[in-house]
Amino acid sequence: DGGITQSPKYLFRKEGQNVTLSCEQNLNHDAMYWYRQDPGQGLRLIYYSQIVNDFQKGDIAEGYSVSREKKESFPLTVTSAQKNPTAFYLCASRIVDRDSYEQYFGPGTRLTVT
Amino acid sequence: SQQGEEDPQALSIQEGENATMNCSYKTSINNLQWYRQNSGRGLVHLILIRSNEREKHSGRLRVTLDTSKKSSSLLITASRAADTASYFCATDFNKFYFGSGTKLNVKP
Numbered sequence: 381d382g383g384i385t386q387s388p389k390y391l392f393r394k395e396g397q398n399v400t401l402s403c404e405q406n407l408n409h410d411a412m413y414w415y416r417q418d419p420g421q422g423l424r425l426i427y428y429s430q431i432v433n434d435f436q437k438g439d440i441a442e443g444y445s446v447s448r449e450k451k452e453s454f455p456l457t458v459t460s461a462q463k464n465p466t467a468f469y470l471c472a473s474r475i476v477d478r479d480s481y482e483q484y485f486g487p488g489t490r491l492t493v494t
Numbered sequence: 495s496q497q498g499e500e501d502p503q504a505l506s507i508q509e510g511e512n513a514t515m516n517c518s519y520k521t522s523i524n525n526l527q528w529y530r531q532n533s534g535r536g537l538v539h540l541i542l543i544r545s546n547e548r549e550k551h552s553g554r555l556r557v558t559l560d561t562s563k564k565s566s567s568l569l570i571t572a573s574r575a576a577d578t579a580s581y582f583c584a585t586d587f588n589k590f591y592f593g594s595g596t597k598l599n600v601k602p
Binding site: 384413415420421422423424425428438468470472480481482483484485486487488490 | 524525529534536542544582584589590591593594597
């Protein structure tokens with residue numbers, strides 16, 4: 381999975397609790413991304429960051445928050461405001477350059493909220 | 495939305511046959527990428543085609559891009575059971591937009 385680690389693989393939480401998903405990369409990539417994937421669906425962008433201490437909302441940012449204090453780390457917090465948080469969460473990173481590069485993905489975290 | 499859409503949604507073929515998947519998108523792109531996802535895993539990059547390219551090959555993979563029709567196709571030749579996975583196209587224009595994927599089943 382290309383130098384990106386996500387932990388834990390499975391996560392269970394009670395409704396109303398905030399939960400933080402970890403994403404770490406040792407690829408020296410500038411940009412990092414968080415996606416959500418629902419069963420049988422494609423990926424939807426939650427947040428992305430192209431540089432330390434800066435990040436932008438994606439298409440479905442409501443109920444989520446992120447931080448980018450270090451280049452290697454981009455944790456995602458799923459807050460109690462997220463109405464339907466049960467999903468598969470994928471983190472990715474890539475080089476930022478004037479040229480185009482692919483994204484490298486972590487193995488994902490499956491979050492179940494009951 | 496800039497999101498790509500793959501067609502068909504599901505494809506079932508016999509080992510040794512070719513598999514063709516199509517992707518359509520809505521707006522300008524810098525490049526288009528194809529990814530593969532095994533069940534419950536992260537995505538793996540397969541191939542990238544730039545907006546000024548029309549065709550690209552990588553092993554058993556052949557990708558075409560028609561920017562006038564805003565479409566791309568991925569051909570997997572001589573498929574193997576191990577090719578069973580979901581395949582996604584992603585358009586790259588400031589942000590990535592992924593389609594909903596084609597689920598390929600290759601029967602041994």
